[in-house]
Amino acid sequence: xxxxxxxxxGHRPGxxxxxxxxxGLTARALGADRFxxxxxxxxxxxxxxxxxxxxGGPFTTDLVENxxxxxxxWAGMIVHLTMYGLPIQDQLPRLRERCxxxxxxxxxxxxxxxPFSVYELxxxxxxxxxxxxxxxxxxxxxxxxxxxGTALDEDFIDATHxxxxxxxGKRVERTQE
Amino acid sequence: xxxxxxxxxGHRPGxxxxxxxxxGLTARALGADRFxxxxxxxxxxxxxxxxxxxxGGPFTTDLVENxxxxxxxWAGMIVHLTMYGLPIQDQLPRLRERCxxxxxxxxxxxxxxxPFSVYELxxxxxxxxxxxxxxxxxxxxxxxxxxxGTALDEDFIDATHxxxxxxxGKRVERTQE
Numbered sequence: 001x002x003x004x005x006x007x008x009x010g011h012r013p014g015x016x017x018x019x020x021x022x023x024g025l026t027a028r029a030l031g032a033d034r035f036x037x038x039x040x041x042x043x044x045x046x047x048x049x050x051x052x053x054x055x056g057g058p059f060t061t062d063l064v065e066n067x068x069x070x071x072x073x074w075a076g077m078i079v080h081l082t083m084y085g086l087p088i089q090d091q092l093p094r095l096r097e098r099c100x101x102x103x104x105x106x107x108x109x110x111x112x113x114x115p116f117s118v119y120e121l122x123x124x125x126x127x128x129x130x131x132x133x134x135x136x137x138x139x140x141x142x143x144x145x146x147x148x149g150t151a152l153d154e155d156f157i158d159a160t161h162x163x164x165x166x167x168x169g170k171r172v173e174r175t176q177e
Numbered sequence: 178x179x180x181x182x183x184x185x186x187g188h189r190p191g192x193x194x195x196x197x198x199x200x201g202l203t204a205r206a207l208g209a210d211r212f213x214x215x216x217x218x219x220x221x222x223x224x225x226x227x228x229x230x231x232x233g234g235p236f237t238t239d240l241v242e243n244x245x246x247x248x249x250x251w252a253g254m255i256v257h258l259t260m261y262g263l264p265i266q267d268q269l270p271r272l273r274e275r276c277x278x279x280x281x282x283x284x285x286x287x288x289x290x291x292p293f294s295v296y297e298l299x300x301x302x303x304x305x306x307x308x309x310x311x312x313x314x315x316x317x318x319x320x321x322x323x324x325x326g327t328a329l330d331e332d333f334i335d336a337t338h339x340x341x342x343x344x345x346g347k348r349v350e351r352t353q354e
Contacts, residue, residue: 018195018196019195019196019199022196022310022311022313022314023311025308025309025310025311026310026311026314028308028310029306029308029309029310029314030306030310030314051308051309055308055309082347083340084340084342084343084346084347084348084349085342085343085344086342086343086344087329087342088329089326089329089330116346119345119346120345122345125343125344125345125346127340127342128317128329129206129207129328129329129331130339130340130341130342131202131205131206131228131232131331131333131340132202132206132228132232133199133202133203133205133206133207134199134200134202134203134313134317136199136311136313136314136317137199137203137206137207137313137314137316137317138317139314140305140311140313140314140315140317140318141317141318141321141329144318144321144322145321149266151306152264152265152266152305152306152318153266154306154308156308162307163260163261163304163307163308164307165261165262165263165264165304165307166261166262166263166302167262167263167302168296168297168299168302169261169293169296169302170259170261171261172261
C-alpha cells in the first residue's frame with residue numbers, strides 16, 4: 001500500500017495555528033496516513049497527535065523545514081488544491097486512473113500565498129470550485145471524493161476513546177485505559 | 178424554492194473570526210443561500226459580503242442575537258452537524274426524502290460547546306465521521322453530499338471577478354466594472 005500524505009504549506013505561526021490544526025485533523029479523520037507541516041513551528045502538531053492518542057490511528061505527523069525539498073523527494077503523485085486550478089469533478093476520474101486509492105499521493109494545501117514553484121511541482125492543480133472559501137473545505141471534499149466516499153467509514157485502532165453515535169446528545173466510551 | 182441556510186453558533190469574537198469566515202465562505206461556495214451568524218459581533222460577515230460583491234451571488238448574510246430564537250422561528254428542517262451524531266452517510270437518503278434539495282433547510286454549525294437545546298431543536302444530529310476534526314470540513318461534505326455533487330457546479334451572478342481555471346498558475350478575469 002502506498003501513502004496518502006497531506007502537506008500544509010505557508011503556515012504562519014500563531015495566526016494560522018487553528019486553521020492548520022483543522023487541516024491536520026481533517027486529514028486524519030478522512031483517511032490520510034500522515035500530515036506534514038512545512039514550518040519551523042510544530043505547535044499545531046501537538047493537538048493532532050493528542051487526538052490520535054485518544055481517538056486512534058494509525059496517523060503520524062511530521063515537521064519539515066522546506067516544502068519544496070519535501071516535494072522534490074516525493075516519488076508519488078502530487079495534487080495541489082487551489083481555487084485557481086482545474087475543476088476537481090472533471091479531473092478526478094483521470095487522477096484515480098493514474099493514482100488509484102492506495103497509491104502514493106501527496107495533497108498540498110496552502111495558506112494565503114503559494115509560490116509558483118508549487119504549481120509547477122504539482123502533477124495536478126485542482127479546484128474544489130473556483131470560488132474563494134477554505135482549504136479545510138477543499139481538503140475534506142477532495143478526500144471524500146478521491147476515496148469514493150469510503151473516507152467516512154475509516155476505522156481507527158488503538159483508541160482510548162470512542163464516540164458512540166447518538167440521535168441526540170453526546171456519548172463517549174472509554175475503550176481502554 | 179426553499180432556502181438553504183447555514184447557521185453558525187457559539188462564535189467567540191476574535192478567537193473564532195477566521196473559522197467563522199471560512200464556514201460562511203464555504204456555505205456560499207457550495208450552494209447555500211444565506212449565512213446566519215449568531216453573535217453580537219458581525220465582523221466576519223464583512224469578509225464574506227466582500228467576496229460575494231466580487232465573485233457573485235446571490236448570497237446574503239445576517240447577524241442574529243439568539244440562535245435559539247432563530248431556530249424556534251425556522252419553519253423548515255434543521256440539521257445540526259456534530260461529531261456525536263448519527264453517520265451522515267446512513268441518514269442522508271432519509272433526509273433527502275423528507276427534505277429534497279430546494280426545501281427549507283437550516284444547517285447548524287457549532288464552535289466548541291453546543292448547548293443541549295440545539296441537539297433537541299434539530300430534526301437530525303448528523304456526524305461527518307465520529308472523529309474530532311473541523312466544522313468547516315463537516316459543512317463542506319454535508320453540502321456536497323446533500324446536493325448530490327451539484328454544489329461544485331454552482332453558478333454565480335453579478336460578479337466583478339471570475340477565476341479562469343488553469344492547469345498551472347492563476348488567472349482572474351474582470352467581468353464588469
